[in-house]
Structures are given as C-alpha cells and as structure tokens.
Amino acid sequence: MRRKTAEMGPRREVAYTQETWERLRRLRERASAVLTLLKKNDADGYVFGSVARGDVKPGSDVDIFIPSTVSSIRVGLALEEMIREKSIVQATPRALVKAHLVLQDGTNVIFPLIAPRETELEFYRFGGEIGLKGISEGRRVCGVDKRLMLIEPTPEGHVETPLSDLSPGWAAKRIGVGQAIVEERMRVLERRAEVGRTGVYLNRTLAPEESFEQVLAEIAYSDPALRRRMVK
Structure with a gap:
C-alpha cells in the first residue's frame, strides 16, 4: 500500500539554525578533503545524501561514492592510513557488488567492484x-531522504515535500x-517501512592484508x- 502524505509528513519550509549551517560546513570540509585525495589519484567521487542536500542532523554521516570501477589499490593509496574498516557488500544476488571503506573519522567511501548499471548509479x-x-x-542539490520527502534547497534552508504529493515524472526531472x-x-522504501530491513545478501569484512579483488574472486x-551478476 502506498504511503500517505500524513505518514511522510506534510509539505513544509525549514529554516536552518546557525548550528545546522556550521554542522554542514564541518561535514563538507571532511568530504572535500577525501574527495581531493581521491581526485589526485584519478578516482573522482561524489558526496551523496544529506551532506549534498544540506539537511544535515547531529547523526549525519559523510558518504562518498566513486561511480566507476577503479583499482582498490589506487583508492587505498589515496586514503593511506585513514582506513579503519573495509568490506564487500551486496544487497541482493542481483544488486551491485560494492567495496565499502570506513575511515577513521567515520566517513564512508563506496565504489563498485563490478560494472554498475545506470539505474544503480x-x-x-x-x-x-x-x-x-x-x-x-557552496551549492546544494535536490534529493529524496529516507522518509520519501523531496528536499529542495532554499537560501534559508529547504522545502520538503512528500513524494506521494508529486508525480514521479516531475520528481524525476x-x-x-x-x-x-x-x-x-518508492516501492523499495515503502516496503521497508512496512516490514523493516531484511539484511543484505553479502557483507564480508576484509582483513587489512586482503584485497577486494582477491576476496571477490574467492x-x-x-x-x-x-x-x-558479474557478467551482466
């Protein structure tokens, strides 16, 4: 059953406090530092989620995605001693297989280990x-949060609108x-709201000396x- 506006929350304008602007500045500084290191090693990436939109909260993370298959050695050299944890993750047997790095400051860096489909990007x-x-x-972008609210940045903060109030075509554009x-x-997130998370198909933590390519092959x-999935 499709979630109603009342379950997502009403359309509203949100004005950010000075604390929110300062939190966004700090998180973007962390993102910028990591993206700069990646770029120097020919691994361009993006920050995604609330740090890209601007609607950060006290528990917001810095999440970075590299949208192409790159050598894990190259990424490792770029981030050197910053890596705290590394794992291989796949949500379902048909989903994209991804490398997931957690840095010392909690920043997440994700990149595909196989060729991604356009829908996965x-x-x-x-x-x-x-x-x-x-x-x-200093730009911010539109995007949808975990509540299925479309976040549209404004000079003062943002406007949030339930996706259920919008046509999919308009929201996509x-x-x-x-x-x-x-x-x-919308189907996935609505289903998750009804039954909760069901776990992931693959979540393999790597030892420091293991390489992503080696473990994936095994x-x-x-x-x-x-x-x-690797050949499709």
Whole structure:
C-alpha cells in the first residue's frame, strides 16, 4: 500500500539554525578533503545524501561514492592510513557488488567492484549527490531522504515535500534521474517501512592484508549467483 502524505509528513519550509549551517560546513570540509585525495589519484567521487542536500542532523554521516570501477589499490593509496574498516557488500544476488571503506573519522567511501548499471548509479543521484567543484561553490542539490520527502534547497534552508504529493515524472526531472528509479525507490522504501530491513545478501569484512579483488574472486568461485551478476 502506498504511503500517505500524513505518514511522510506534510509539505513544509525549514529554516536552518546557525548550528545546522556550521554542522554542514564541518561535514563538507571532511568530504572535500577525501574527495581531493581521491581526485589526485584519478578516482573522482561524489558526496551523496544529506551532506549534498544540506539537511544535515547531529547523526549525519559523510558518504562518498566513486561511480566507476577503479583499482582498490589506487583508492587505498589515496586514503593511506585513514582506513579503519573495509568490506564487500551486496544487497541482493542481483544488486551491485560494492567495496565499502570506513575511515577513521567515520566517513564512508563506496565504489563498485563490478560494472554498475545506470539505474544503480541513479540510486545515488536520487538521494542527491555533489562533487568537489559543487562543494567549493557552496551549492546544494535536490534529493529524496529516507522518509520519501523531496528536499529542495532554499537560501534559508529547504522545502520538503512528500513524494506521494508529486508525480514521479516531475520528481524525476527535478532530481535529474529517470522516472523508473523514482518509482522503484518508492516501492523499495515503502516496503521497508512496512516490514523493516531484511539484511543484505553479502557483507564480508576484509582483513587489512586482503584485497577486494582477491576476496571477490574467492567468493564468486563458490557463489553462482554472484558469478552471474558479474557478467551482466
């Protein structure tokens, strides 16, 4: 059943406090530092989610996505001693297989270990994403948060509107993605609201000396579903 406006919250304008602006500045400084290191090693990335939109809260994380398959060695060299944890994650047998790094300050860096589909790249744009240039220019972007609210930045803060009040086509154009990803994400998030999270198909923590490519090859050897996804 489609979630109603009342369950998402009403359309409203939000004015940020000085504390929110300062929190956004600090988080963007962290994002900018990591993106700069990645860029120097030919691994361009984006920050996505609330740090890209601007609607940060006390528990907001810095989440960075590299939208192309890059050597994990290159990423590792870029971030050197900053890496605290590393893992391979796949939500479902058909989903994108991703490397996930957690840095010492809690920043998350994610990049695909296999060729991503366009819809899988659009997932990050759906929530809002911005690159190093956009951060330096102080820009914020539209995106959808976990409540299925479209966040549209304003000079004072943002306007948030339930996706249920908008046509998928209009919302897709406003965010800059295809209509299919808006409809698909609404189905997924509405289902999650009803039954909760159901876990992930693959979540393998790596030892410091292990490489992503090595471990992925070992897992794929005994996992036919993973092998099929790797060739599609």
